[in-house]
Amino acid sequence: MSKVIISSHQDFEPYMGKELGVSDYLKITQEQINLFADATLDHQWIHVDEKKAQTESPYKATIAHGYLTVSLLPVLWAQIVEVQNTKLLVNYGIEKLKFNQAVTVNSEVRVRATLVSAVNLRGITKAEIGVTMEIKDSNKPAFQGSVVFLYHFN
Template identity: 40%
Template sequence: MKVLKNLSEAEALVGQELGLSKWQKITQRQIWKFGMVTGDCQWIHMNPIRAKLYSPFKTTIAHGFLVVSLLPKILEGTYSIASAKMGVNYGLNRVRFTAPVPVGSYIRGRVILKKFKKITNGAQMIVEVTIELKGSEKPACVAEQVFLVYE
């Protein structure tokens, strides 16, 4: 994990990679829980038998929004700013689901600092997170996430 001393050090890294998370496995249990909480119980996610028989993927796949919901966990292991007192998720500018994530797959995030703007007592940072899928050249998801970080 890359540890930055302060926001000035972060600002100097615009355009550079901030870190790469560890691989994490996507389980059917995660998919079921996410489906139940969100009400997205489409069979391609929730029914392994039907998915094996009828899905072009031959197995269940993770919800795209499940993958996005893992961004905090992914980012947690990539970088930190020692002087930060608080960080707030400000939103997403762009999200693309570029490949399915079959159950049992491993994903990780590659984080690049795209933009940095000073604000009162902190900064607005935009990072591009590419969710890589182990064994695939094509990423599962690419998202721009916006944070407000306060010192």
């Protein structure tokens, strides 16, 4: 599937309520998990202690921080949609986010995105995007929810 190009508020309209696309898979490495732990000061053993996780974790491996998986949304969203002709993009919010399944180290994840709504707020487009992070070879997603962006088009 090719990337959706959006250059104005009107370009969102044909996609209302429709799937915008799916990103490529991205592998979650232990190095990413460790760096995220360092950045957030969250060094809980289930994320960073590989030996203990193998024996004591119900997953038998370390798992990615839930917020690490959420932080991958911008890079995976950019594989699905290219928004052009903007002077500013604001990450406005996250709605109804629910973590459904842990992402174990070396899993591959991707995002499936749907346009929930696009509202014109006096020249600023407020776009709500439904997102599901899928885990390769799993029937249950890592998370589901909506992200809200404010696009200030030129």
